[in-house]
Each structure stands twice: as C-alpha cells, then as structure tokens.
Amino acid sequence: MSIVIRGATVLAMGGPNGSTPFLGDVHVEGDRIKAIGADLPLPEGATVIDGSGKLVMPGLINAHLHSGEALFKSRYDNLPLELWMLYAYPILGAKALSERMIYLRSMVVAIESLKTGVTCLTDDIFEAPRQSLAQLGAAVSAYDDAGIRATVSGHVMDRDFLDSIPFSREHVSAELQAEVAKLTPPTTEEYLAFAKEAYAQFHGRSGRIRFMLAPSAPQRCTPELMQAVNALALEWQVPFHTHIVETKVQGVTGPAMYGKSLMRYMADLGLMHPGTTIAHSIWVSPDDIALMGEAGVSVVHNTISNQKLGAGVAPVRQLLSAGVNVALGSDGISTNDTPRMFDVMHACGLIHKVTTPDYSQWLSSAEVLHACTLAGARSALIGHETGSLEAGKKADLLVINLDTVCFTPRHDILNHLVYSENGSSIEKVMVNGEIVVDNGRLTKIDEKALLAELRSLMPAFNDYHSGVEAANRAFAPAFDAIHRRCNQVDLGIHRLVGTSDMWPA
Template sequence: MPTFIRGATILAMGGRHQSTPFTGDILIVGDRIEAIGANLPVPEGATLIEGAGKLVMPGLINAHLHSGEALFKGRYDNLPLELWMLYSYPILGAKALAERMIYLRSMVVAIESLKTGVTSLTDDIFEAPRQSFSQLGAAVQAYDDAGIRATVSGHVMDRDFLDSIPFSREYVPTDLQAEVAKLTPPTTEEYLDFAREAYAAFHGRSGRIRFMLAPSAPQRCTVELMQAVNELALEWKVPFHTHIVETKVQGVTGPALYGKTLMRYMADLGLMHPGTTIAHSVWVTPDDIALMGEAGVSIVHNIISNQKLGSGIAPVRDLLDAGVNVALGSDGICSNDTPRMFDVMHACGLIHKVTTPDYKKWLSAAEVLHACTLAGARSALIDREVGSLEVGKKADLLVLDLNTVSFTPRNDILNHLVYCENGSSIEKVMVNGEIVVENGRLTKIDEAALLAELQAAMPSFNAYHAGVERANKAFEPHFDAVYRRCNQTDLGIHRLIGASDIWPAKAS
C-alpha cells in the first residue's frame, strides 16, 4: 500500500531543490520514493499523512561509530585517546563477549539512533580479543530487528599493538612487551575468509544491511592485509574504512615509523581512492589534504569525540576546498557518549567558527546538513540510494513537527535544524519505506524490555570489566610518557591543542 505525504515543508538535500525548503507532496511506493512535487494526485487506498505544519527531510546519517563501546557509555572522562583505549579497547585480559550481550549492546545504539533521527549508520565493530562470525551476526540481527539501515564491519588489526605506537618500545617494560607479544592477531587469509563469509551472509539483508572492509589504521595493519582487503573492497564496491591521524601521537607516527605522513604512506601503497573513507583526519598537512582531494576520498568528521579526547579539530574548510567529501560521525559510544547526530551537527556548526577569524570560511548550516545526509551516504557508497529525497531513492526520511519550541519563531529552517533542534520535534522516522518510530516509540521492538534485560546483565559485566581495567592500568604511565613526548613534537600543524605549552620541553 502506498504512502502519501500531503502539503509538507520538504527539505530534499538533493535534486533540483537541494537545501531550499519548499511545500509539496511525496508519494512512497514500497521502499522507494515514487514522486515529489506540488498538488500530486492521491492514489486510491494510499496511507495519508497530512504534512501541514510538518517538515520532511532525509534521515540523518552517522558515518562512523563503534557500537562496541556502548557498554562503557558514561564511564570515562579526561583521558586522551592513547590512554582511553587501554580501558575501552584493552590490550590484555579481554574475553569474548556473549552474543546476547552484543545484541543488546547494538540495540542500545539502534534505539537511540532511530529515536533521534538517524536512519543509517556505519558501525566499525571491534571485538576483543578478535571478532567471530556469530558475534557480528548478533549485531546485524539487532539492527535488522530494529529496522535501521546499517553498514557493518569486522574491524581488524594484525600487527603487535606496541609497534603501532611510536617510542612505546622505549617506555613499556619488557615484561609487559612480552605479554603483548603472546597475543595472536588474525592472519591475512583468516581475515579474508571471515570477510567473505560475512559478506555472503549479511550484505543486502532486508535491503538495509551492508558489509564493509575495515582495517583499523595503516600503522596497525600490515601492508599485505591492507592491500588484500582493498582489492576485495573494490571488487565488492564497499568502503575501505579506516582511521588516520586522529591524534597528535598519530601525526608523529607516520614520520617516526615510515619517514612520511600516514596519508602519503597510504597513497604510496595505492590505498587512496573514492572508495576510501577515513575517520578523523585531524593532523593532516597541506600536502596530505592535496593528496586526499586528488584521490577523491571521504573523511568522517567526529567533532564531539575529537573534543572529548582532546584530539584536535580537523581542517574541514581546507578539506572541502580540496574536494574531499566530508561526512559526520558520532564515533564511539564512550568517546562521545551518544550516537545523536543533531548534537554532532550543532557542535560542527559552532566549533569551526573559532578556528579562524575569517568568518567567510565558517561552515554554513547547509554545509553541515549536507555532511550529515548526502555526504554521509557518499562515505558509505550508498549515495545513489539514500541521503536525499529524490525520485527513485529509498524512502529514508524524518517527519518533524514545526509547531515546537525548537522551530519557534521559525526563521531559517536550516539554522533551526543545526542550532535549535535536538530530535525532540521528530514525529515519525521512516526507513526503507517503513515507519520505524512513531511519536517517540519504536514500532518493531519492545524497547523497555530490551533495556531492562541489559540493565540486569550489567553488574556481572562491570565486575568482569573492572578486572580488565586493572590489568591494563599497568600500561598507563608508559603510554602517558609517549603521549607527552609526541605532544611536544612540532609538526608545523596547529589544531588548537597546546600540549607543548602545558608541559616543559622535556618530560621529567
């Protein structure tokens, strides 16, 4: 049965109207938009949604998150990435998480995402000590049950973790180094076999689930693994999704390990192309930015996470001017600590106003919204399907009430969306032509029962994880020394992190 939205204010973010709101109708047949325009005929038997006083816009796209952190939501603060990872991505002591806990953990992400207007997410899923096919299946099942669109991965690294951190061998005691050396990462063939099995099982499920390849970062993966994974990504037309220069430590890593920046290292390996999506890109040089633009890569700007971890501010205007596709992401659910993309848009719209006094270079609300819709879809290689309201595209959309405090007195709707709205005006969320949220309630699952089940399981999990934290605390003073040393290094790039002004030239 078709759905007809009549007389709404429409923000299409694509096609002829782009970011200019207009009044019109939308006809949805099956999972796709059949027609958009003014005074369209209402098909017989169609489900009618009156659009007067409503805004219809594309669903928001979270282009980079880690659902594995959802069990640590609200747990950590005032730690930079290198120390924070000791507890959220522990080196020692982690054991395989039960599939039911992964399902519930993923549901927490799906529920909050959908209720706040996210219709599509890219989940780079890490499991310690390594991910199994059935563990990934539990996350996929949760997203499938909730009704969200998701691109999921098997996050992988195959190098000794200490070899990915510059100077760590100088600071980490040999007994701890020996413990790390006992860990056995997957081989290239083992990961490729896992990826092929996951792709065959999950890619295309329900018309909403996709699989992608996600080597963690160039310093954490062997050349053999990255190049083999890249070949599969190109063959399957899925993203090659990775992390590059999130922190100043990582800015130091390329020159320290390879004698060149990590972006140049990636380019020299043939791994920079339009299918490459890079999370963060904070500590990039002008030459890096030119390389990225020439290659046509996407980056995901995780502005709230980068603030919470003190990582810096990505040079978004320079990246956009170079032709880089810039999407927005929440990043991990304990480095943010939420997948709410209205929050991310708000932060993005504000933060870049303090990076330069040249106000003509500040981001506009239209640019921020584009990053959270069509650019996000482009980063996941699904922009021909979603990201804007256009005839033939999937019906992933939001219906918001314009008669709310957030839209009063209703001046520029784009500014209201970026600076005033927080998701509370959402009445309906549609994914793949199906209403999955109605008046704040998920239609496909029992939210209260799922949350109660997870709450009941948390005391046991927290007791286990407290032991993991104790085991990894032994690394903290040594990683602290690495962090301080790297933040005293002059890269010739300023990202509003003044660590060299905080500490003396040499750490005692």
C-alpha cells in the same frame, strides 16, 4: 503500499531544490520515493499523512561509530585517546562477549539513533580478542530487528599493538612487552576468509544491511592485509574504512615509523581512492589534504569525540576546498556517549567558528546538513540510494513537527535544525519505506524490555571489566609518557589542542 505525505515543508538536500525548503507532497511506494512535488495525484488506497506544519527531510546519517563502546557510555572522562583505549579497547585480559550481550549492546545504539532521527549508520565493530561470525551476526540481527539501515564491519588489526605506538618499546617494560607478544592477531588469510563469509551471510539482508572492509589504521595493519582487503572492497564496491591521524601521537607516528605522513604512506600503497573512507583526519598537512582531494576520498568528521579526547579539530574547510567528501559521525559511544547526530551537527556548526577569524570560511548550516545526509551516504558508497529525498531513492526520511519550541519563533529552518533542534520534534522516522518510529515509539521492537534486560546484565559485566581495567592500568605510565613526548613534537600543524610547550621537557 503507498504513503503520501501531503502539504509538507520539504527539505530534499538533493535534486533541483537542494537545501532550499519548499511546500509539496512526498509519495512513497514500497521502499522507495516515487515522486515529490506539489499536488501529487493520490493513489487509490494510499495512506495519507497530513504534512501541514511538518518538515519532511532525509534521515540523518552517522558515517562512523563503534557500537562496541555502548557498554562504556559515560564511564570515562579526561583521558586522551591512547590512554582511554587501554580501558575501552584493552590490550590484555579481554574475553569474548556473548552473542546476546552484543545484540543488546547494538540495540542501545539502534534505539537512540532511530529515536533521534538517524536512519543509516556505519558501524565499525571491534570485538576482543577477535570477532566471530556469530558475534557479527548478533549485531546485524539487532539492526535488522530495529529497522535501521546499517553498514557493518569486522574491524581488524594484524600487528602487535605496541608496534603501532611510537616509542612504545622505549617506555613499556620488557615484562609487559612479553605479555603483549603472546597475543596472536589474525593472519591476512584468516581475515579474508572471515570477510568473504560475512559478506555472503550479511550483505544485502532486508535491503538495509551491508558489509564493509575495515582495517583499523595503517600503523596497526600490515601492507599485505590492507592491500588484500582493498582489492576485495573494490571488487564488492563497499567502503575501505579506516582511521588516520586522529591524535598528535598518530601525527608523529608516520614520520617516526615510515619517514613520511600516514596519508602519504597510504597513497604510496595505492590505498587512496573514492572508495576510501577515513575517520578523523585531524593532523594533516596541506600536502596531505591535496593528496586526499586528488584521490577523492571521504573523511568522517567526528566533532564531539575529537573534542572529548582533546584530539583537535579537523580542517574541514580546507578538506572541502580540496574536493574531499566530508561526512559526520558520532564515533564511539564512549568518546561521545551518544549516537545523536543532532548533537554532532550542532557542535560542528560551532567549533569551526573558532578555527579562523575569517568568517567567510565558517561552515554554513546547509554545509553541515549536507555532511550529515548526502555526504554521509556517499562515504558509505550508497549516495545513489539514500541521503536525499529524490524520486527513485530509498524512502529514508523524517517527519518533524515545526510547531514545537525548537522552531518557535520560526526563522531559517536550516539554522533551527543545526542549532535549535535536538530530535525532540521528530514525529515519524521512516526507513526503507517503513515507519519505524511513530511519536517516539519504536514500532518493531519492545524498547523497554530490551533495555531492562541489558541493565540486569550490567552488574556482572562491570565486575568483569573492572578487572580488565586493573590489568591494563599497568600500561598507563608508559602511555602517559608517550602522549607527553609526542605532544612536544612540532609538526607545524596547529589543531586547537594546546602548544608544544604544554609540558616541561
């Protein structure tokens, strides 16, 4: 099937034009872009889309999210990460969700993502108490049915959770420690078996679904697990996706537990390389940044989530200058409350203007858009397939109406995209050469029926989860004390989250 978008403003974000818009045509053949240029020949039988007054650009890429939090959208506020996790990622009392609930939960993410221009996402999926293949399959089926491109994982931890939090043995009661000790995390062998079966079942489905390896964080996983899954990631050429130094507590964790930063710890284990994608990277030192640049890692900057949790602001300019590939992510649908990447771009464009008075170091709209397109694709190791509009790449693109209020009066289109647009000007979303959103309507699923079904199930879920929250509230005083204690430690790193004298000793 041929589709030709004729006479549009094209923002390729790659190729000879880069981030400079130009007038031209885009020819899609099957699932790929066949040609881009002015006055392209029209193949016989091709569907023609009038591009006058339209912008054609790559679909946005959400390089880090947790769909499991979609059931907690707008449930929590004013909690730092370590206390918020008690309720969104409970230590005690959680039971396995049904496959149907996971399917509907994933659909909430897919629907909002596609309607607001996200054509590709990386979903680090955690299931309590541990993930089954059937549960992962439910999420994959939702993404497959909706038509989005997705890289999915089985998020894994294999250490006692309390051993991943500094000073927890001093602050958590012996009774609660004993309850946590009863939990049995998966062994390295169990997770490897799971990952191999998941890769065999899901990787490559529909040409849009990929599987990745996702050890939660270096302090939450044993070296044996991380090194074993890293070997698989390198063999399969999929991301080794993890979280490092999101909060001040985690900044303290490396020195407290290993006598070195968590970045240095990862490097010493041989886990820093171009296939490594690190979510957050806030509490990093200049030495850490140099290590990351030398290794060629990717970092996913989760601007809004980090602000909502009071975690700090990642040093994006320094990371870019060191040669780190910086992508953008929404992070979880509870610490951001939406997977909308236009919102993330807007926040990213703004927040770094207050990190230094040297305005020559502020991020440009072109850099923000690059982070949300081609850099995001590179973080998922699919930059050769998507993230920019170039002949031979997958046809993942947006058709945006330039005659809306968001682009009126029209000045710099890149600035409009970062600071004025919110997704409401999108007319068509194409993934893998297929139009999956047309004038606000998803073409492959019944959005209204799916959302109604999930709403009907939420009262029972909320009753259950309220009990889980009550059980885990017993940890709150100890975690509050740990949060306060760690935030008094001077790491010599300032990340716009207050000062070491925030609380009295």
